[in-house]
Amino acid sequence: MTIKMKELILGLCITGLAAAQSVAAASEREFSQRLTERTIVTAEHIVGPCHFNIANMFGGEFRVPYPDSSPPQQGSYYLPITGPLAFSAGGFGLFCVDATDERITLALNAKYVDGRWLTYGPVKGPEFIPFERRANARTVSLKGRNWTGIAYTEDDPTGDEKRRARVFHFCLIRSPQALCGHTPVKWLADRKTRSDLERIKAILESVEFVDFPSKNPELSSQLAKPIEREIAKQCGATFSVPSGINVMLVQGHRTESSERCTLALTRTGRPHAPAERGVADGYYEEADLVLVVKAEPATDRLVEFNFAPPIGPGESVRYIGQPLTETAKRIGYSGEKVNELSVTRKSDGVLYTADALADQKGLDGSRQPRRRLDILWGNNNDVSVGATVWCMASKPGDCDFQKQVRALFGTLSTLGAQ
Known part of the structure; x- marks a missing residue:
């Protein structure tokens, strides 16, 4: 091959490479342009104490799944999962938290320290x-209109390879509140699929917090109506809802004559199927925890939540927990340690709390410690409510919901006692 021929071939290769790079760059520019094309509708919304505008983009829209709550404690951005605008996930939740370091760290399940991201450590570490x-x-940068963003992505290193995802965590901070959430943006096993990160960023960067008072009278009336009002009337008790929890009054669900009301609790940030009303046939099955408030004294429900009434005069309430039966042993249960047993008496009721760490083996023989919270509140007359909440003690962030439930129970009070 002559030198001129080699030069010709080399020149064609360089030209072809430059053309390919040009096409790739043009493709990226075209994609970026599509991201910012906003033939969109921007609407005003309220989620908890957060009041903001957000644009409906990329075939998606922001909706409040549980409109009976006033103000709603969670919003969901619904996105297409089929067609040319398909996303990896069908949407993501938005929830409002206090803009404190502790709350934002909980919402992100991580914190940024000295140039690197840290996550929660083990229970005893x-x-x-x-x-x-x-x-x-x-770290992922976010450009806010009137807020500061903090965000990052993490790849799931464990579990079924086909379901491992790159997850995007974010908080949009406008003191004294922050709007937070998380969503998968890419399935790691599918390398050919484009990440949804840039499109999710574009949606979030359309957010603009709105100062009160609202120009929308319907939204203003939501702010003036506390979430506990209807619940208190039917349940005979009041309480405060901590950040991270949605509470819904389940209509039409009454299985016992002593049942005063049924409450469905969900974790904010976890997408749920939309429901028009909180009915037993719809939202009830979507709940993370169901609380049944009964017209019974708390002392009559102690055994229901693993407590034992005093045996005799001067004796205290005991905690039964999970007995080490043969059936329990067969499923890998090997006993538990009670970390806390407390009885807190107030003028209008009593709160019984037990925290236990249960030892259990998984199917692969590995030790899987689980934490159980048994909690019961009520008075000696006509109202009581309790819950049993499990979480994986070794999984960072998994016990956050348990803490939130405990915080809610700590604010319970008989209606009219405050």
């Missing part, structure tokens, strides 16, 4: 530890 190298935790 440091509070925060670095992410695994395989998690590939990376």
Whole structure:
């Protein structure tokens, strides 16, 4: 081959490479342009104490799944999962938290310290530890209109390879509140699929917090109506709803004559199927926890939540927990340690609380410690409510909901006692 021929071939290769790079760059520009094309509708919404505008983009829309709550405690951005605008997930939740370091860290399930992201450590270890190298935790920049963003992505390093995802965590901070959420943006096993991160960012960057008072009278009336009002009337009790929990009064669900009301609790940030009303045939099955308030004294429900009444005069309430039966042993249960047993008496009721760490083996023989909260509140007359909440003690962030339920119970009071 002559030198001129080699030069010709080399020149064609360089030209072809430049053309390919030009096409790739044009493709990226075209994609970026599509991201910012906003033939969109921007609407005003309220989620908890957060009041904001957000644009409906990329075939998606923001809706309040549980409109009976006033104000709603969670909103969901619904996105298409089929067609040319398909996303990896069918949407993501938005929930409002106090803009404190503690609340934002809980919402993000991580904190940024000295140039790196840390996640929650094990139960008996440091509070925060670095992410695994395989998690590939990376900061994501967000440009807010009147807010400051803090966000990152992490790759799921464990579990079924086909279901491992790159998850985007974010908080949009406008003191004294922050609007937070998380969503998968890419399935790691599918390398050909484009990440949804840029489109999710574009949606979030359309958010603009609105100062009160609202120009929308319907939204203003929502702010003036506390969430507990209807619940208190039917249940005979009042309480405060901590950040991170939605509470819904389930209509038409009454299985016992002593039942005063049924409450469905869900974790904010976890997408749920939309429901027009909180009815037993719809929302009830979507709940993370169901609370049944009964017209019974708390002392009559102690055994229901693993407490034992005093045996004789001067004796205290005991905690039964999970007996080490043969059936329990067969499913890998090997006993438990009671970390706390407390009885808190107030002028209008009593709160019984037990926290236990149960030892159980998984199907693969590995130790899987689980934490159980048994909690019961009520008076000696006509109202009581209790719950049993499990979580994986070794899984960072899994016990957050348990803490939130405990916080809710700590504010319970008989209607009219405050």
